[in-house]
Amino acid sequence: MGGQLQQTNAAAAAAATATALYDHASAGGSLGPTSDAGDAVMARWLQSAGLQHLASPLASTGIDHRLLPNILVQGYGAQSAEEKQRLFKLMRNLNFNGESVSEPYTPTAQTSAGVSYSDGFYSPEFRGDFGAGLLDLHAMDDTELLSEHVIPEPFDPSPLMPGVAKGLENDFNVTRSRQHREQTDADLPVPFPTSEKESSSKENNVAKIKVVVRKRPLNKKELARKEDDIVTVYDNALTVLEPKLKVDLTAYVEKHEFCFDAVLDERVTNDEVYRVTVEPIIPTIFQRTKATCFAYGQTGSGKTFTMQPLPLRAAEDLVRLLRQPVYHNQRFKLWLSFFEIYGGKLFDLLSERKKLCMREDGRQQVCIVGLQEFEVSDVQIVKEYIERGNAARSTGSTGANEESSRSHAILQLAVKKHSEVKDSRRNNDVNESKSGKVVGKISFIDLAGSERGADTTDNDRQTRYPLFEPYSFFLLLF
Numbered sequence: 268m269g270g271q272l273q274q275t276n277a278a279a280a281a282a283a284t285a286t287a288l289y290d291h292a293s294a295g296g297s298l299g300p301t302s303d304a305g306d307a308v309m310a311r312w313l314q315s316a317g318l319q320h321l322a323s324p325l326a327s328t329g330i331d332h333r334l335l336p337n338i339l340v341q342g343y344g345a346q347s348a349e350e351k352q353r354l355f356k357l358m359r360n361l362n363f364n365g366e367s368v369s370e371p372y373t374p375t376a377q378t379s380a381g382v383s384y385s386d387g388f389y390s391p392e393f394r395g396d397f398g399a400g401l402l403d404l405h406a407m408d409d410t411e412l413l414s415e416h417v418i419p420e421p422f423d424p425s426p427l428m429p430g431v432a433k434g435l436e437n438d439f440n441v442t443r444s445r446q447h448r449e450q451t452d453a454d455l456p457v458p459f460p461t462s463e464k465e466s467s468s469k470e471n472n473v474a475k476i477k478v479v480v481r482k483r484p485l486n487k488k489e490l491a492r493k494e495d496d497i498v499t500v501y502d503n504a505l506t507v508l509e510p511k512l513k514v515d516l517t518a519y520v521e522k523h524e525f526c527f528d529a530v531l532d533e534r535v536t537n538d539e540v541y542r543v544t545v546e547p548i549i550p551t552i553f554q555r556t557k558a559t560c561f562a563y564g565q566t567g568s569g570k571t572f573t574m575q576p577l578p579l580r581a582a583e584d585l586v587r588l589l590r591q592p593v594y595h596n597q598r599f600k601l602w603l604s605f606f607e608i609y610g611g612k613l614f615d616l617l618s619e620r621k622k623l624c625m626r627e628d629g630r631q632q633v634c635i636v637g638l639q640e641f642e643v644s645d646v647q648i649v650k651e652y653i654e655r656g657n658a659a660r661s662t663g664s665t666g667a668n669e670e671s672s673r674s675h676a677i678l679q680l681a682v683k684k685h686s687e688v689k690d691s692r693r694n695n696d697v698n699e700s701k702s703g704k705v706v707g708k709i710s711f712i713d714l715a716g717s718e719r720g721a722d723t724t725d726n727d728r729q730t731r732y733p734l735f736e737p738y739s740f741f742l743l744l745f
C-alpha cells in the first residue's frame with residue numbers, strides 16, 4: 268500500500284472476503300439466480316446486523332442475490348460509516364461453515380421485530396449459499412484427514428509446553444520489544460497445547476479467519492515523485508487520506524478508516540508477520556487442521572516479499588515439533604509440494620514444470636494428478652525446494668513491479684501419519700507419500716498481482732489479473 272492514491276473503496280477490506288466466500292458458492296450452484304429463498308436469506312443475513320434496509324432496494328432489481336454481498340461492499344446504497352463497519356464485521360464473521368464466529372450484532376427492538384435472525388444466519392440454506400472459500404485447497408486433496416478414531420490418546424506432555432498460553436495469547440501482540448521476542452524465541456520454540464482438552468479450547472480461541480494488512484514503505488518511484496504517504500496505521504486500524512476535488516474544484520481530503528484483525532506498518536519485519544499470522548496455527552496442524560494463508564493485493568504491494576519467508580519459518584516449527592517423541596514414534600512425517608497456476612494451467616514447480624491435471628474423483632473432490640510430494644525432514648532441504656520452486660515460477664514485468672509474479676503459486680506442507688512399512692523406500696517416493704494419511708496441512712498461496720489500469724503495461728496484457736484492490740491482504744483460513 269503506497270503513497271500514490273489508488274482506488275479506495277470504503278468496504279474494500281470486506282470485498283476480498285466476500286468474493287472469496289461467494290464465488291465458490293456460486294460454482295456449487297445450490298440456489299438458482301434471483302430465487303425468493305435467496306432474497307429471504309440475504310435479507311435475514313443483513314437483518315442480523317440491522318442492515319435490512321440495504322436488501323430491499325436490491326431485491327426488487329432482480330439482481331442475482333448471490334452477488335449482493337459484493338455489490339454491497341462495493342459501496343452500493345447510502346451506507347454510513349457505521350453501516351460500513353457493521354457490514355464489514357458481518358462479512359468477517361463468516362467462516363467456512365457459514366457460521367458467525369464471533370458475537371453477532373444485536374439488533375434493536377425495532378430492527379429485530381418479528382424475525383428470528385439467528386435461524387436465518389445459521390440455517391443450512393444460508394450455509395449452502397455463503398459457506399465456502401476461494402481456492403479451497405482442502406478440496407484439492409486426494410487424501411482425507413486422519414479420522415478422529417485414529418488420533419492417539421491425549422497428547423503426551425511436551426517439552427515445548429510452557430510456551431502455549433503465552434504464544435497464543437500474544438499472537439496479536441507485535442508491539443512487544445525485540446529484546447523480549449529474542450528471549451522468548453530461545454525459550455519457546457512453538458506454542459503447544461498440554462492436552463487434548465486444552466488444545467481444543469485453544470483451537471477455539473484461534474480465529475477461523477484472520478485478516479491482516481501489511482503496509483509497505485513507499486517505493487523508489489514514489490519517493491522520486493515525492494508522493495505523500497496517505498496511509499496511517501494505528502493499533503489494528505488504518506486510515507487512508509484520499510485527496511478529492513469538489514465540483515467547484517476546491518480540494519479536500521476524505522478520510523477512510525478500516526479495522527482489521529491486525530495491521531502491520533512499514534517497519535514490521537517478515538519475522539513479525541510470521542508471528543502474527545502463521546505461528547499461532549502451527550500446533551493445530553497436528554490436530555486434523557487444514558489451514559490456508561494467502562496474500563492478496565495489487566502488483567507491487569509486497570505479496571511475494573511477505574509470503575516467501577513464511578513456509579520456511581513454518582517448516583522450521585513443524586520439523587521441530589515432528590522430532591518430539593509423541594509424533595516421531597507415530598511415524599508422523601512432513602511432505603512438501605509446490606505448484607503454480609499460470610494462464611489457467613497447472614505446473615509442478617519441483618518437477619521441471621511438468622504439466623499437471625486437475626480432476627474430480629468419485630467423491631467429487633478435486634485432485635491434482637501427478638503432483639510430486641517430497642518428504643522433508645530437515646529445514647535445509649525445505650529451503651532448497653522452496654528456492655528451486657521460486658526459481659521455476661513464471662514472472663514478468665508490470666508498471667508497478669519489475670519482477671512481478673504472473674502466476675498463483677501454491678506451496679503445501681502436509682503432516683502425514685505413516686503406517687509401518689517393511690521395505691525402506693526412497694524419500695521422494697510418491698507411493699510412500701500416498702501411503703500416509705494426512706493429519707493436517709498448511710497451504711501458502713502467493714497470488715498473482717492484480718493491477719489497476721495504470722499499472723498495466725503491454726508486456727503483461729496476456730497474464731494480468733485486473734482487480735482493483737489497493738491493499739495486500741492476508742487471510743488465514745482453517
Ligand SMILES: Nc1ncnc2c1ncn2[C@@H]1O[C@H](COP(=O)(O)OP(=O)(O)OP(=O)(O)O)[C@@H](O)[C@H]1O
Binds near residue numbers: 486567571572717
Ligand atoms: N514491506 C516491505 N518492505 C520493504 N520492501 C518491500 C515491502 N513490500 C514490498 N517490498 C518491495 O517492493 C517490491 C515489490 O514487492 P513484491 O514483488 O513482493 O510485490 P507483489 O505484490 O508480489 O507484486 P506482483 O503481484 O507483481 O508479483 C519488491 O522489490 C519488494 O522487495
